[in-house]
Amino acid sequence: MAKKITTSTLLKMKQQGEKISTITAYDASFAKLFDQAGIHAILIGDSLGMVLQGQDDTLPVTIDDMAYHTRSVRAGVENTLIIGDMPFMTYATTEMAYVNATKLMQAGASMVKMEGGSWLTETIKALVERGIPVCGHLGLTPQSVNVFGGFKVQGREACQAQTMIEEAKALEAAGVQLLVLECIPADLGAAITDAVTIPTIGIGAGKDTDGQILVMHDALGISCSYMPKFSRNFLQDTGDIKKAVELYISEVSAGNFPGEEHIFK
């Protein structure tokens, strides 16, 4: 019988040099398939604003949307770690984070994810002290798309890269147990992964992060928008959803995904 995956499992995988595969899901049926395929973690991403709701970005997503989909995913999962994404402005203060993170944990998440750097450290510390594990998210944090002036690779300037390394360390010191790195140069993905002891999960962050995450619609080539450079259509290679996810897991594990064509310099 497969064992439940926890934050300790992921930490051990980093320490043993085993690659972690994660994917988004938003309902019980896909979550069950991914769980049975052996995925290590499922993120109920606020990307659902784009791939389910057809919005231009993730900003319109509400905490009630997230709780609904978290409950749906929980119903399909036996072993995989479930991460609930905190949507735009639901953790702007520590008090708001208490209320909203509780909603996701009570809907079935085992960890919550929040986008941002050192401004978040007090909130992270407070949540962890009260029993809520936190996953950080640095780089192209989509909730800040209007500040970035579009969905653009982050950390290309040396000083930006240095700041991101310092922010990763600050998040770790605050208690974050997992860190998503999105759309950054591959060298920076490797440098951050070396600088922290917690597992890093990349999406467009090169092959040297401790694991990878993809939006399920991209991994299956069914997204209603364009296919990002960092993704690959695994369904095209297999013609079967469960096999596609098994291939994704084995390609990540073998170090074959992401390839040179998927990374940013």
Ligand code: KIV
């Ligand atoms: O919302 C989401 O799906 C995410 C992943 C892209 C990491 O944050």
